[in-house]
Amino acid sequence: MIMSKEYRIREMNINDHTAVVELWKKTGLSLGLSDTKAEVRRMIEHNPGLCLVLEHLPSNGTIIGAVLGGFDGRRGWVHHLAIDPAFQGKGLGKKMMDELTKRFEARNVVKIKLEVLQNNKDVIAFYQRLGWDLRPELITMSLTLREDVFKED
């Protein structure tokens, strides 16, 4: 989807993995086993049309934004939204979330959720600006099923 002469949002494919990992690192996201090429491939294949990248067209389509969307059959989930620091504050994160939200709506999804570290105040403020509700009455629990070491591949 072309947004302007400068930016285009398109669906992520696995050949984007290296560039997307670079971007995630640049924005300070902490990466794990779920971010390896094999796992990102699985995420994309499991969620057609919900994993997106943002290209900067004047620099040959360099990837400057990314987000992984997933639908588990009940809730939509948003993971790893990132905009290159050099391009933050221009409305691009909102554009990506608007596009992803539209795609969840097209699938009739009731509610979308995300997790963010409590100390990541900027990201919390960003999502509140987009209309998301804080849910302080909820806590997240998890059980790790695979302990494989994270290797970049």
Ligand SMILES: CC(C)(COP(=O)(O)OP(=O)(O)OC[C@H]1O[C@@H](n2cnc3c(N)ncnc32)[C@H](O)[C@@H]1OP(=O)(O)O)[C@@H](O)C(=O)NCCC(=O)NCCS
């Ligand atoms: C969060 C992030 C994606 C936001 O992207 P962005 O392109 O800079 O945000 P936008 O310019 O689209 O901002 C959209 C709106 O949110 C507001 N906003 C953004 N950051 C904000 C902040 N720290 N405090 C208050 N409002 C904020 C903007 O002012 C804008 O409001 P407006 O529509 O009234 O102008 C980007 O900062 C980022 O990549 N952060 C690092 C990665 C990260 O931690 N991701 C989250 C993983 S859970």
